[in-house]
């Protein structure tokens with residue numbers, strides 16, 4: 101694992117390479133950005149590169165430090181994963197004990213505190229002392245979804261690096277080259293991933309997404325083209341997919357958004373479900389612009405209703421009937 105395995109975030113990586121070459125490393129970094137965007141991976145690679153014996157701006161992958169790091173047995177590398185639990189004062193005290201011990205092998209000791217979104221106030225206050233005056237050999241890397249939960253005094257002692265969503269083309273290239281998707285498939289998946297590489301990879305690997313999407317597109321087609329009686333049998337599908345209703349409604353919104361774009365612009369460039377162009381076109385011919393807008397509106401309000409705990413069956417039934425009637 102090295103910087104070449106990271107997808108996107110090139111300016112952050114280039115900056116790291118530079119500061120490693122110049123030996124101009126800060127003592128604490130805070131990586132901020134959405135879940136699964138690549139913060140943890142960059143933190144690990146940065147840690148490995150900081151520990152590498154060669155100090156050439158990237159990890160050499162052959163020195164004893166790199167080999168130990170890859171095998172998960174580097175004595176000067178410490179990682180704390182919270183797994184969704186709060187990071188408490190006791191945890192911080194354990195980490196502080198470890199920080200006070202000199203490195204076993206090299207010149208540095210690296211600590212990753214992953215997903216500190218639920219760090220308590222007490223834990224932050226007790227960690228503050230460490231961040232103010234860390235031992236010279238220590239580098240602390242923390243990852244967080246939203247830094248608003250942290251005390252300003254914590255943030256001001258860290259170099260904050262914001263991880264932004266990737267360009268669609270970066271994700272498309274990854275899906276084509278590494279996951280052997282066609283360009284059309286990769287375009288669909290990248291649109292649903294919102295620039296978050298981990299989400300794109302999960303979708304790419306899961307047959308479930310593929311199957312549900314096919315089923316949803318069939319259902320949309322049936323609702324538009326069949327009689328009212330069929331709607332009551334379609335409700336069964338929605339009943340069985342309660343856990344994934346948010347994704348399903350999002351899929352439906354993107355579908356009708358595409359139908360609208362085809363109707364208005366007739367341009368492929370902005371179409372998400374590009375692999376289903378013939379069916380999209382037939383829907384755009386069948387529905388008026390006003391109808392399509394009403395459908396998008398009813399799906400959005402169904403989404404809101406379900407999250408405010410309105411009767412699920414009723415909300416779905418009203419949505420299906422409205423789509424058919426408009």
Ligand SMILES: [Zn+2]
Pocket residue numbers: 151152153154159160161162163164165166
């Ligand atoms: Zn090395």
